Amino acid sequence: MSIDYTKARENMVEQQVRPWDVLDARVLETIGTLPREAFVPEALRAMAYADTALPLGDGVSMMKPVLEGRALQALLPQAEESVLEIGTGSGYLTACLARLAREVVSIERRADLAEAARARLAAQGIGNVRIETVDALSWDNTQQFDAICVNAAVETLPLRFLEWLTPGGRLFVVQGRSPAMEATLVHRDVNGSRTESLFETDLPYLAGTAPQPEFTL
Template sequence: MSIDFARARENMVEQQVRPWDVLDVRVLDTLATLPREAFVADALRGLAYADTALPVGHGEAMMKPVLEGRALQALLPTDADSVLEIGAGSGYLTACLGRLAREVVAIERHADLAEAAQARLAAQGIGNATVLAADAFAWNPGRGFDAICVGGAVAAIPARFVEWLNPGGRLFVVHGLAPAMEAALVHRTVNGTRVESLFETDLPYLAGAEPVPAFTL
């Protein structure tokens, strides 16, 4: 049985994303037109628009569509913004960011995932996004960004990520201890940083950002 992906995409936007208070027209248009099924494994294409996280390999997963929508709306990149994505995975959110921003640099610690994500971006004609094979805790961009999207949870917000923000920049991150994590938008201001709480959620940890095991006797 063939799947009507266009209808599934419309249902995802109208029944999952929009009811979760994602109302920005540019974000909704991006989600409604970008083929999410092109960014998942062939065996999972039938689940491309389901309200669930999907595995991409190496124990990593794509966020649920609603979480992707909320991340995009929180950051709201414009065509003047440079964006860094930490944890590219399949490249789907990279592609969404590329549709909204001036340029996107994405890092992915698994070289095969980074290569596959770059190929998917090229197939969709998204030429302003680059996926690099790099570990966020060993890599240094040597520059700043207007917006940063962290694709995995962190026990505590890494100072190095905040330092990569340009003045006035913002960072979307899910932080805390499972299962009661908090999505937040970190603003870099002239006076330092301000953390804006967005909503509660749960997300697998970014490699290297897991909680430190508690010492017990």
């Protein structure tokens, strides 16, 4: 049986994303027109618009559509802004960010995911993205960005991530210990940074940022 992806996309927006207080017109237009099924692994394509995370292997997954919508709305990249994405994954959120911003630099430690994402973005005609195959915790970067989207959880936000923000920039990240994590928007200003709590959720950890196991006698 063939799937009407256009209808599935409309249902995702109206039944999942919008009811979760994602109301920005540019964000809704982006996720309402971008074919999410084109970024989902072939075996999971029928689940492209389901209200669930989709596994990409090695503990990596695509976030649920509602989380992607909330992340985009929290950051609200503008047409003149540059965005850094940490964790390219499937490339879907990369494509959404690229639709909203002037340019996106996306970093992905797994070469297979980076390569697949490049191909998917090219197939959609999205040319304002550069994907680097590198680990975020060892990336030698001096560029600063207006917005940063971290697509996995951290126990504690690495200081280097904040250093990549321009003054006045903002960063979306899920922080804490599973299962009681908190999605946050971190703002960088002249006095350092301040953190705005958004909602509770639970995500897999970014490689190298999970809590150390606690040993008890």
